[in-house]
Amino acid sequence: MNPTLDLLYRLADDQLILGHRNSEWNGLGPILEEDIAFSSMAQDKLGHSLQLYSLLRALGEAEPDTVAFTRNAPQFHCCQLVELPIGEYDFSLTRHFLFDHAELLRFEALATSSYEPLAQVARKLRGELKYHALHANTWMKRLGTATDEAIERMQRSLDFTLPYALGIFEKTDAEAEIISSGLFVGEDELRGRWLESISKVLAQTALEVPDVLALTPVMGGRYGQHTEHLQPLLDEMAEVFRLDPTADW
Amino acid sequence: MLTEANSHQPIGKSQILEWLQAVKDPEIPTISLIDLGVVRGVEVDAVTGKVSVHLTPTFAGCPAMDYMKRDVERALLAHGVPAVEVEISMREAWTSDMLTEAGRQALRQHKLSPPPVIGNQVFDLDFLEYAECPNCHGNNTELRTPFGATLCRAVHYCNDCRQLFEQFKPV
Numbered sequence: 001m002n003p004t005l006d007l008l009y010r011l012a013d014d015q016l017i018l019g020h021r022n023s024e025w026n027g028l029g030p031i032l033e034e035d036i037a038f039s040s041m042a043q044d045k046l047g048h049s050l051q052l053y054s055l056l057r058a059l060g061e062a063e064p065d066t067v068a069f070t071r072n073a074p075q076f077h078c079c080q081l082v083e084l085p086i087g088e089y090d091f092s093l094t095r096h097f098l099f100d101h102a103e104l105l106r107f108e109a110l111a112t113s114s115y116e117p118l119a120q121v122a123r124k125l126r127g128e129l130k131y132h133a134l135h136a137n138t139w140m141k142r143l144g145t146a147t148d149e150a151i152e153r154m155q156r157s158l159d160f161t162l163p164y165a166l167g168i169f170e171k172t173d174a175e176a177e178i179i180s181s182g183l184f185v186g187e188d189e190l191r192g193r194w195l196e197s198i199s200k201v202l203a204q205t206a207l208e209v210p211d212v213l214a215l216t217p218v219m220g221g222r223y224g225q226h227t228e229h230l231q232p233l234l235d236e237m238a239e240v241f242r243l244d245p246t247a248d249w
Numbered sequence: 250m251l252t253e254a255n256s257h258q259p260i261g262k263s264q265i266l267e268w269l270q271a272v273k274d275p276e277i278p279t280i281s282l283i284d285l286g287v288v289r290g291v292e293v294d295a296v297t298g299k300v301s302v303h304l305t306p307t308f309a310g311c312p313a314m315d316y317m318k319r320d321v322e323r324a325l326l327a328h329g330v331p332a333v334e335v336e337i338s339m340r341e342a343w344t345s346d347m348l349t350e351a352g353r354q355a356l357r358q359h360k361l362s363p364p365p366v367i368g369n370q371v372f373d374l375d376f377l378e379y380a381e382c383p384n385c386h387g388n389n390t391e392l393r394t395p396f397g398a399t400l401c402r403a404v405h406y407c408n409d410c411r412q413l414f415e416q417f418k419p420v
């Protein structure tokens with residue numbers, strides 16, 4: 001695939017799928033404040049995906065609605081991390097923490113992308129993503145220093161989620177060209193910055209950070225290999241879309 | 250108004266801006282779109298008199314953009330502008346520094362704390378935790394949650410007044 005399309009599909013699909021997962025917390029949050037936070041982040045992420053699908057549209061791809069709501073799982077380029085069900089709050093929080101640190105750093109790097117339309121969108125999104133990272137940090141620190149039970153739960157979530165989080169940085173065949181053309185600094189560079197960033201926060205908690213780079217990453221998502229959880233989510237999204245194609249995202 | 254609309258002279262840009270001052274944010278009725286900083290450009294076609302307005306969203310997922318677009322179209326058409334085209338883009342991404350001084354005052358009137366001016370300072374995560382209490386104007390405050398009633402609002406707590414208040418987020 002053309003490197004720009006390849007990169008944009010990965011970015012947009014991650015935002016769309018995690019946006020829909022976050023919206024599932026509506027009415028289920030452990031406290032009202034968290035209910036609102038996850039709904040707000042969902043709204044942000046769906047807005048971000050729409051911006052990115054619009055960039056794809058400008059490059060000749062199908063309409064954002066068509067791209068978002070009519071493809072099947074093998075045509076999605078999201079990492080597997082974002083498609084996992086919301087589970088318990090401690091998993092959703094851990095995923096949010098690990099994903100949004102990568103996302104903030106990714107869009108900070110994309111702000112100087114050689115593809116100017118993407119750089120423009122990135123300069124906008126990075127400001128908003130700061131709030132996602134801030135929110136995640138606050139709760140990781142709060143729960144990661146709370147009762148023994150809370151710490152144990154967060155530790156289990158962290159151990160479970162880290163291999164999936166490494167899948168964020170799965171490279172595609174276009175990687176070399178993406179870097180050489182100045183589109184993006186590349187996944188290895190991003191992973192290094194991410195590890196530094198999450199480690200700083202985790203060091204302020206009682207959580208133990210394993211040797212992250214020694215873990216086996218959960219890969220495949222960027223090539224359309226997904227968990228059994230993605231297709232049912234896509235079916236549900238498509239159904240809502242078919243019922244009311246004019247509904248807001 | 251009628252004389253201008255009836256003449257064949259296109260309406261001047263300053264007149265358009267004046268009319269746009271009356272178009273308010275759908276969620277915060279004290280602030281105009283101009284003072285909010287979301288109007289990034291106005292052009293008048295010298296031949297047809299068609300007015301093009303460039304808007305940019307405060308937050309990418311802002312649900313009020315469609316309403317803003319509609320309100321701009323309605324306001325200008327009501328003033329007799331022959332045709333209006335509103336474009337929404339991120340060519341000039343909105344930052345909270347685009348709020349005008351009048352805009353900050355309008356936020357205060359609506360009991361919303363205006364965002365601190367970022368300027369050349371490093372806009373790091375610590376920055377997001379700073380707010381000015383709309384009641385005592387002090388900054389002995391703490392961030393309670395970065396996600397308030399709408400995407401553009403955070404909730405802070407004033408330790409001196411012992412009450413929660415909303416802030417228009419810096420971004």
Ligand SMILES: [Zn+2]
Binds near residue numbers: 382383385407
């Ligand atoms: Zn106060």
